[in-house]
Amino acid sequence: MMFTGMSFPNLDSKGRVVLPQKFREQLGETFFITAGFDKDFPCVQIMSAEQFEHLLSQIRELPASKALQLQYSIIAPSEEVSVNAQGRLQIPQALRESANLTKEVAVLGMDKRIEIWDKATYDAFMKKQREESYLDALELLRL
Numbered sequence: 591m592m593f594t595g596m597s598f599p600n601l602d603s604k605g606r607v608v609l610p611q612k613f614r615e616q617l618g619e620t621f622f623i624t625a626g627f628d629k630d631f632p633c634v635q636i637m638s639a640e641q642f643e644h645l646l647s648q649i650r651e652l653p654a655s656k657a658l659q660l661q662y663s664i665i666a667p668s669e670e671v672s673v674n675a676q677g678r679l680q681i682p683q684a685l686r687e688s689a690n691l692t693k694e695v696a697v698l699g700m701d702k703r704i705e706i707w708d709k710a711t712y713d714a715f716m717k718k719q720r721e722e723s724y725l726d727a728l729e730l731l732r733l
Contacts, residue, residue, distance in 0.1 A: 591616050591638060591640075591641070591702065592699075592701055592702070593613060593616065593699030593700060593701060593702070593703065593704050594699040594701075595610065595612070595698075595699045596696060596697060596698045596699065597610050597696075597697045598694065598695070598696055598697070598709060599695060599697060600693050600694060600695070601681070601686075601691055601692065601693055601694075601695050602678075604680070605680060605681050605682075605683060605686050605691075606674075606678040606679060606680050606681070607678065607679055607681060607695055607697065607706065608676070608677050608678050608679075609636075609673060609677060609678075609679050609697065609704070610697065611677065613636075613697075613699065613704055614673055614677055616638070617636070617638050617704075618638060618639065619672055620639060620670050620671065620672045621636060621637060621638050621639055621642070621670070621671060621672070622636065622637050622638075622639060622642040622668050622669065622670055622671070623635070623636050623668065623669055623671050623679070623681065623682070623685060624637075624642075624664055624665070624667055624668035624669070624685070625663060625664060625667045625668075625685060625688055625689070626689065626705060626707075627664075628715075631707075631711055631712075631714070631715040631718075632688055632689045632690060632711065633689050633705045633706060633707040633708075633711070633712075634681060634685045634686075634688075634689045634691070634705070634706045635700075635703050635704065635705050635706075636679075636703060636704040636705075636706070637702070637703045637704075639670070641702050641703065642668070645664070646665065649661065649664070649665070667682075667684060667685060667688070669682050669685075681706065689706070689707070689708060689711075690708050690711060691706065691707075691708050692708055692709075692710075694708070694709035694710070695707060695708060695709055696708075696709050696712040698712075
């Protein structure tokens, strides 16, 4: 399973967003949504049930102090979710607030997971990436 591509849908007044059809097909009937990894540029992330279980197993193997940190920030806010008949995902309010999601969002395929960003936050993050580390990362690829 690999998620690629991006779309820029609107979040409706009830906190729902349409996920691209190809993402819905890969995720299956139910999947998990939780907080993103970056505290400075918050987003929410979506993983298949299988990928989320893999993440949980990796967290369980960490030293207790590190595992506890990730349990509070990744596991505790997670919820098992599904899309409705119109292909819309209801993003839990606490996650919408923690990621500062407003009307315009960016839905990104990120290999084994999907991220949903507030569009303005995503634009600021990408600007910072281009300024700071994009060329350094490309050099490591030896293209």
